[in-house]
Amino acid sequence: MTTLTLSATSTPTSTQPSRNLLRDIRIVMTRELKPVLRDPFSLLFGMIQPLIFLALFGPLLSGSMGGTFGDGVWQWFVPSILVMTTLFGTSTTGANLLFEFQTGAHERMLVTPLSRSSLLIGRALKEMVPLFGQAVIVIAVMTPFAFDLHLGGALIGLALLAVFGVGLGSFSYALAIAVRKQDWMFWVVQQTFLFPLMILSGMLLPLETGPGWMRVASKFNPLSYVVDAERTLFSGDVLSSAVLWGWVAAIVTAALGLTVGIRAMLRSAD
Amino acid sequence: MSVVETLTEGEIVISTRALTRDFVVSRTETVHAVRGISLHVEPGELVAVLGPNGAGKTTTLRMLTTLITPTSGTATVAGFDVTTQPSQVRRRIGYVGQGNGAGHSQRVGDELVGQGVIYGLDRRTAKLRAGELLEALELKDLAQRKVSDLSGGQRRRLDVAMGLVHAPSLLFLDEPSTGLDPQNRANLWDHILRMREQYAMTIVLTTHYLDEADSMAERVVVVDHGEVIADDTADGLKATLAGDRLAVTVAPGNITRLSELAGKLPGAREVIAVGDEVSVRVADGPAALPELVAAAQRGGVPIAAAQVHRPTLDDVFLNLTGRSLREDSNGKAAR
Ligand SMILES: Nc1ncnc2c1ncn2[C@@H]1O[C@H](COP(=O)(O)OP(=O)(O)OP(=O)(O)O)[C@@H](O)[C@H]1O
Ligand SMILES: [Mg+2]
Numbered sequence A: 001m002t003t004l005t006l007s008a009t010s011t012p013t014s015t016q017p018s019r020n021l022l023r024d025i026r027i028v029m030t031r032e033l034k035p036v037l038r039d040p041f042s043l044l045f046g047m048i049q050p051l052i053f054l055a056l057f058g059p060l061l062s063g064s065m066g067g068t069f070g071d072g073v074w075q076w077f078v079p080s081i082l083v084m085t086t087l088f089g090t091s092t093t094g095a096n097l098l099f100e101f102q103t104g105a106h107e108r109m110l111v112t113p114l115s116r117s118s119l120l121i122g123r124a125l126k127e128m129v130p131l132f133g134q135a136v137i138v139i140a141v142m143t144p145f146a147f148d149l150h151l152g153g154a155l156i157g158l159a160l161l162a163v164f165g166v167g168l169g170s171f172s173y174a175l176a177i178a179v180r181k182q183d184w185m186f187w188v189v190q191q192t193f194l195f196p197l198m199i200l201s202g203m204l205l206p207l208e209t210g211p212g213w214m215r216v217a218s219k220f221n222p223l224s225y226v227v228d229a230e231r232t233l234f235s236g237d238v239l240s241s242a243v244l245w246g247w248v249a250a251i252v253t254a255a256l257g258l259t260v261g262i263r264a265m266l267r268s269a270d
Numbered sequence B: 001m002s003v004v005e006t007l008t009e010g011e012i013v014i015s016t017r018a019l020t021r022d023f024v025v026s027r028t029e030t031v032h033a034v035r036g037i038s039l040h041v042e043p044g045e046l047v048a049v050l051g052p053n054g055a056g057k058t059t060t061l062r063m064l065t066t067l068i069t070p071t072s073g074t075a076t077v078a079g080f081d082v083t084t085q086p087s088q089v090r091r092r093i094g095y096v097g098q099g100n101g102a103g104h105s106q107r108v109g110d111e112l113v114g115q116g117v118i119y120g121l122d123r124r125t126a127k128l129r130a131g132e133l134l135e136a137l138e139l140k141d142l143a144q145r146k147v148s149d150l151s152g153g154q155r156r157r158l159d160v161a162m163g164l165v166h167a168p169s170l171l172f173l174d175e176p177s178t179g180l181d182p183q184n185r186a187n188l189w190d191h192i193l194r195m196r197e198q199y200a201m202t203i204v205l206t207t208h209y210l211d212e213a214d215s216m217a218e219r220v221v222v223v224d225h226g227e228v229i230a231d232d233t234a235d236g237l238k239a240t241l242a243g244d245r246l247a248v249t250v251a252p253g254n255i256t257r258l259s260e261l262a263g264k265l266p267g268a269r270e271v272i273a274v275g276d277e278v279s280v281r282v283a284d285g286p287a288a289l290p291e292l293v294a295a296a297q298r299g300g301v302p303i304a305a306a307q308v309h310r311p312t313l314d315d316v317f318l319n320l321t322g323r324s325l326r327e328d329s330n331g332k333a334a335r
Helices: A021-038 A040-068 A073-091 A094-103 A105-111 A116-126 A128-142 A151-178 A184-199 A212-219 A222-234 A241-266 B057-064 B086-092 B108-118 B123-136 B152-164 B182-199 B210-216 B234-241 B252-263 B285-298 B313-321 B326-330
Strands: B014-024 B030-041 B046-050 B072-077 B093-096 B170-174 B202-207 B219-224 B227-232 B244-250 B269-274 B277-282 B303-309
Touching (some): A021 A040, A021 A116, A021 B108, A040 A073, A073 A128, A073 A151, A073 A184, A073 A222, A094 A184, A105 A116, A105 B093, A116 A241, A222 A241, B046 B057, B046 B210, B057 B170, B057 B202, B086 B093, B108 B152, B123 B152, B152 B170, B210 B313, B227 B234, B244 B252, B252 B269, B252 B277, B285 B303
Parallel strands (some): B046 B202, B093 B170
Antiparallel strands (some): B269 B277
């Protein structure tokens, strides 16, 4: 048996009058990133999925409607895949929190002095990291295949996606908190929203050939603006109004998501 | 030196008045989980809260640790009101909940160090302390493991380690030793008690292990159906609420005679004759037994065998509620 004597130290930050929100956010974000970085294999695997989709869906797309695309199917489809990766990755992230509700890990965090909002913001911000990694891999693999990389536009495109992803991730966490007592509801609601959003954004198939009501509906879908903005940016056109609308959609999504998410987090103990 | 603000000596660490908590389960059903608990805990006390499943132990702890708000009543913890100043309370306490506090996809060491950092330790100190706790709770070889790969008992020890890493001056433990084998239980208690000494900790814990409450806690609070039904030292509870029991065997013909004599003992209660044995409850068994033997000898009743049974906390609970805590282990308390 060993003797336990914990190191006595001078009280470092002990009499801190108020806690620093940024420090709290960094702590939460670091904790969330640890499993991702510690397990690079799962990270790698997560990044291969979009490539598989790209490899299987891309050729079909160009085969069936090759004529519709001006400067090549990849130029049209690679931005779609990036948005799709964001959509899938961030909308499911609430499931991790749901699991922490069940084990008691979230309860443990709620009793610590970490501010409630940092618990949400830190988690939401961490979404950017795997998202960025996946995007870089997709771009790196696709650039040799008839995909023109415009670096400036691509970087702005990734920044826009990151902001949008933070918003979507927040919504996903808010959903997880709302349904924590009936956890099966999480996937029902997530799927119910995911597919209409995806199809009505023109992400996978162009809506120009679809019925009129679909085109009208897509105007109310924030994702449409993000998809348009990404395509415009990845074609190197940084100053188009589509880009501006994309930013508006992303920022509004992030602001709403964070608001809803933080409010949910404040009431997540009961 | 503790990271969290230390408490002033003499101050009441926990003070609750008529604390209640209802859960609205459905439109027609409301669970009264806690019904008016008033509790005062002084610095340095080690209080065990004992009660059957569903008695309201966890709910009480969750109110005291600011996780849920009371339906009515007030609670001051570490000098601050749990409802109006929850963040002040959180900074001064540690909590090991009934569930597992470590994230399943995390590594053992990361979670422990992270917990220290959350409470304001610098990374170096947090690492040092985490290392010491891992060593002490025999988790050292598991530091690099994922939490999901630990056994139940290993996970529980990690939970307690996380509760101790910032050496809080007030620590709440909800069934800390559940799922541990006897050796690890003893080891865990060793370290909890040692840290308590070193940091002048006040500890409030819940347990189902009667022997644990009996031997570790100086004070036992018995809770049933959301109410405190007894609150004293373990010995005090046993003396006032159960008492010792004498069991004396005689020849069958002498049973009535011996029962009479037993009834005359000071403070004698519950004289029961079964077969050739008479049993009687008395306040002080070791003193009453020679007295009964002498009286029997004077009365010409030869005694074949005699025993003193010291009461357990289960006897206390049985006397208070008419139910045994032991029989309760596989379900909710009978309502
Ligand atoms: N979130 C909740 N919603 C509804 N009812 C609850 C909730 N939490 C607890 N209860 C009910 O409140 C009562 C007290 O529960 P509590 O968890 O405090 O018991 P306990 O004494 O900790 O029991 P155990 O020994 O099983 O841990 C139980 O009847 C339980 O069903
Ligand atoms: Mg409990």
